[in-house]
Amino acid sequence: MKKVSVPSLMLMIILVAFPQISETIYTPSLPDISKALNVSSNATQLTLSIYFAGFALGVFCWGWLSDIIGRRPAMLWGIVTYGVGSLLCYMANSIELLLISRFLQAFGASTGSVVTQTILRESVDGHKRHVMFAQISAVIAFTPAVGPLVGGWVDQAFGFKAVFFTLVVMSIGIFLYAFTALPETRASSTTNKISIFLVLKRIITDSKVIAFGLLIGGTNGILFSYYAEAPFIFIEYFKMSPGLYGFLGIVVALSSIIGANLSKRLLAVYIPEKIIYIGCLVMIAGATLLSVIVLTGTNPTVFYAVVILVAIFLLLLGIGIALPNCLSLALVNFQDVVGTAGALFSLGYYLLVTLIICGMSQLHTGSLIIMPLYFLVLVVIMGITSRMFIYRAK
Incomplete structure (x- = not known):
């Protein structure tokens, strides 16, 4: 070959x-x-x-x-x-x-x-x-x-x-x-005549693939919901200038970069399924900390903004740890139809991303507590999914 x-x-x-x-x-x-x-x-x-x-x-x-x-x-x-x-x-x-x-x-x-x-x-x-x-x-x-x-x-x-x-x-x-x-990477063994419905049936009857879709859609949904909600928090509530907020976005993005690099290092010690579960636990810790911080303080001070950023950093760090391994493992059993399977799989999780972002916009009231609680519910669901269908299954 x-x-x-x-x-x-x-x-x-x-x-x-x-x-x-x-x-x-x-x-x-x-x-x-x-x-x-x-x-x-x-x-x-x-x-x-x-x-x-x-x-x-x-x-x-x-x-x-x-x-x-x-x-x-x-x-x-x-x-x-x-x-x-x-x-x-x-x-x-x-x-x-x-x-x-x-x-x-x-x-x-x-x-x-x-x-x-x-x-x-x-x-x-x-x-x-x-x-x-x-x-x-x-x-x-x-x-x-x-x-x-x-x-x-x-x-x-x-x-x-x-x-x-x-x-x-x-x-x-x-x-x-x-x-x-x-270069062209499609293997010669890949057939040109592929039934979308048969591939879809394989996907929806594979519980691990569904679980990976939930995790990928959920993490991306949280990430872009944050980018949608953050301006209202830091610019309107904490009165940051747009320029300072733009710089803040880079600082926050570093958490996902560090998480991805940490994920790569953990591959030398743990199987990818366990790294995904670890990432979910870190996300739960970050969302929990963020909820507690917002519930116990309401003063728009610099210190309060920094503490909130620390919790968000932890949440996004977990996303950086889990997401690469989810993307890598999701379709390992679909190599014969990986293009069509990737198409259907991506369609599903991007629709989930859209729903999560729409949910954030519908729940938006100007209150600081909405985003943390919304994220906490999502990451707990993802953590349970990871433990039941991915890490335990392995």
């Missing part, structure tokens, strides 16, 4: 990170967009929600398509679609066109997530795969915080249109890099 080529780690990092940057880079421009298009802030915020909708549909389509036409063509066509969507965002002169453009942009960007994971799952085995997922997860954890900083600077210097033009230029660079450096 012909040996499958392994793409460079740098290429994999770029391909899996650009969708995250595209999601958050323009958020500092939302007020300017609202004024320029003469619409309410609520209407402008829909451009965030519709990104997830396009992304969820995209991970299914590109993952399934990669089993039919190959990983490389699916990646390249997805990047082209992303570039067209970014160009339309730049040209949009109405909220309706901007919403359509963001959907298309996300639809194309999702290939960077689902196809990259598929490539890693089929071209890298065992311990090395766990390590690569940990390294990539460390970068992914940082990109949502970098996006607003870059976007804020570009918007301040050149206006919000320049932010979308930056994404157009980025899409061209990524396409050229992938075109010259990305």
